[in-house]
Structures are given as structure tokens and as C-alpha cells.
Amino acid sequence: MRHIAKKNGVSSKSCGNITLKPKFSNEKTKSTSYTVKHLFVSRRMVIRTLVMAYLWFVCSFSYYGLTMSAGHLSSSVYSSFALSGLVELPSYIISAILINRHWAGRRRTLMGMLLLAGLFCLCIMFMKPSPDGSFSTRMGFALGGKITVSAAFSIVYIYATELFPTVVRNVGMGTSSVCARVGGMLAPLVISLSDIGASIPYVIFGLVALVGGFMTSVLPETLNQPIPDNLEDVEMDGAGGRYQPNHPSHD
Structure with missing residues (x-):
């Protein structure tokens, strides 16, 4: 500090004795270790956790x-798998555009796709x-399901x-x-049901996706909304998931 005062043309005597106070004390501060149980501490957290867990299951299971x-829908396994992989490219572009539109957002886009x-x-x-x-209409609908x-x-x-x-x-x-991962493990087992009926796997994939789409409606929209920092922020959510964080923002 005296060196700074000297460089600024101020007499070091005017500074007196300067004592710097440490920002952090040597005392151990209590820290909360967050675990899975904290995902179920309130009704809103339970809803978010369970719905999101199901949505991840559905997406992996159906995907x-x-x-x-795909190889069961055409005589050419290679062309079927090639088309199944190719349609993923436009799906990512479409989703990236829609989730940032105010009239669609994350929730409506996800719900619509499912x-x-x-x-x-x-x-x-x-x-x-x-x-x-x-290539048949059956294959076309399967590719439509893969895109979405x-x-x-x-x-x-x-x-x-x-x-x-x-925090969680x-x-x-x-x-x-x-x-x-559970959904990904169950998917091959469901496909084996095609030995009983060719359409059974698609009926199962379709039903779980529809349920996931309707369940998405209970979640709040997060587009252009402040991200919650702690569990208390979730409880302060208002209609549509809008809340004011309990800490000052820094512009």
C-alpha cells in the first residue's frame, strides 16, 4: 500500500499502520453435501425429478x-440403418431452432416432439x-418417429x-x-416381441412417448428464465416457472 501511495504522489506517513484483514478465516465452514435425497425434499422437486427421469427413460427407450x-422394416438392412442415422441431422437442426423461439421454447418443443x-x-x-x-409408408412413419x-x-x-x-x-x-440407461437396456427386449406381432414394439414405443409428452406439460418453461441456484429458488417459482432469485443479479 505504501508503494502504491508513493507512486501516486501521496506521503506514506499519511497511510499510518495498515492491517489487512483476511477474507477467509481459518475456521472450518459448514458445507452441505447434496445427495439424491435432496431431489425429493419438496413437492416441486419431486415432480421435476420424477418427470425428468421418465423423460430421459422414454427418449433413450424409444431412440x-x-x-x-430399423432393419425389420426393409429388405435392405444397410439402407434402413443408413436412413435411420441420416434423419438425425435435420432433427438436431430443427430442435436447436425451435427451443430458442419464444412461442415454442423448451417445454412446448419437447412436448410436441414426444x-x-x-x-x-x-x-x-x-x-x-x-x-x-x-421402402414403404411403414418405413416412412418409423423414420418420422426417429426424427422426432x-x-x-x-x-x-x-x-x-x-x-x-x-446445488443438485x-x-x-x-x-x-x-x-x-435403463431405457436403452429394455429397448432390445421390446424389439424381440416382434416375433409375436410385428407392430407390438412400435405400439409400446408410441404409448410411452405419448405419456412422456403429456407429462412434460407439468414442467415450467425455462427459456430466458433465471436458472435456480438452490432448492429455495425452486419453491419461489411462480406461474410458468418464473421466479425472482433470492440473490442480487450482476449486470
Whole structure:
């Protein structure tokens, strides 16, 4: 400080004795360790946790199910898998555009994609397979389901990070990811039901996607909204998920 005073043309005597107070004391501060149980501390957190866990399950379950069943819809396994992978590119572009539009946002886009995915899958049971194994309407609806569920899968990653408060975000994302892995493991088992009925797997994929779409309606919109830092911020949510954080913002 005396060196600074000298450089500024101020007499060091005017500074007197300067004692710098440490910002942090040596005393151990109490820190809260957040675990899975903190995801269920309130009604709103329970709803967010359970709905988001189911949405991750649905997206993974339907995504891998439609991917692995693509070879059953055409005589050419290679072309079927190629088309199934190719349609993912426009799905990511479409979802990236829609989630940042105020009239769509995260919630409406995710809900719309899951509902469309469910309808596409359910429509397959009314379509007859092509006699010669070529591209058919059945394959077209399956690709429509793949596009929409791929878009939904990309959205839940963003949506989950904005819904879970900072203090439990890693725990919430980890829990949701576990549910997604369960969905991925069950998908091949459901596909094996095609030995009983060719449309049974698509009916199951469609129904779980429709349920997920309707469940999304209970979640708040997070587009252009402050991200919750702690569990108290979630309880301060107003209509549509809008709240004022209990800490000052820095512009």
C-alpha cells in the first residue's frame, strides 16, 4: 500500500499502520453435501425429478428401440440403418431452432416432439409391410418417429440442466442418465416381441412417448428464465416457472 501511495504522489506517513484483514478465516465452514435425497425434499422437486427421469427413460427407450428395429422394416438392412442415422441431422437442426423461439421454447418443443413420435409409432400398426421389402409408408412413419424422438433426446439434456438447481444439478443429471440407461437396456427386449406381432414394439414405443409428452406439460418453461441456484429458488417459482432469485443479479 505504501508503494502504491508513493507512486501516486501521496506521503506514506499519511497511510499510518495498515492491517489487512483476511477474507477467509481459518475456521472450518459448514458445507452441505447434496445427495439424491435432496431431489425429493419438496413437492416441486419431486415432480421435476420424477418427470425428468421418465423423460430421459422414454427418449433413450424409444431412440434405441427405433434405431435397432430399423432393419425389420426393409429388405435392405444397410439402407434402413443408413436412413435411420441420416434423419438425425435435420432433427438436431430443427430442435436447436425451435427451443430458442419464444412461442415454442423448451417445454412446448419437447412436448410436441414426444407427442409426434408417439403418433408416428402408433400409426405403424395400421400400415402393411411392403410385399417386396422396398421402402414403404411403414418405413416412412418409423423414420418420422426417429426424427422426432432424436430431437426430444437432444432437448432433454438442455432442459434438465435448466430445471435442476445448481446445488443438485449433477445429482439430478446423474439420476436422469441412469434412467436413460435403463431405457436403452429394455429397448432390445421390446424389439424381440416382434416375433409375436410385428407392430407390438412400435405400439409400446408410441404409448410411452405419448405419456412422456403429456407429462412434460407439468414442467415450467425455462427459456430466458433465471436458472435456480438452490432448492429455495425452486419453491419461489411462480406461474410458468418464473421466479425472482433470492440473490442480487450482476449486470
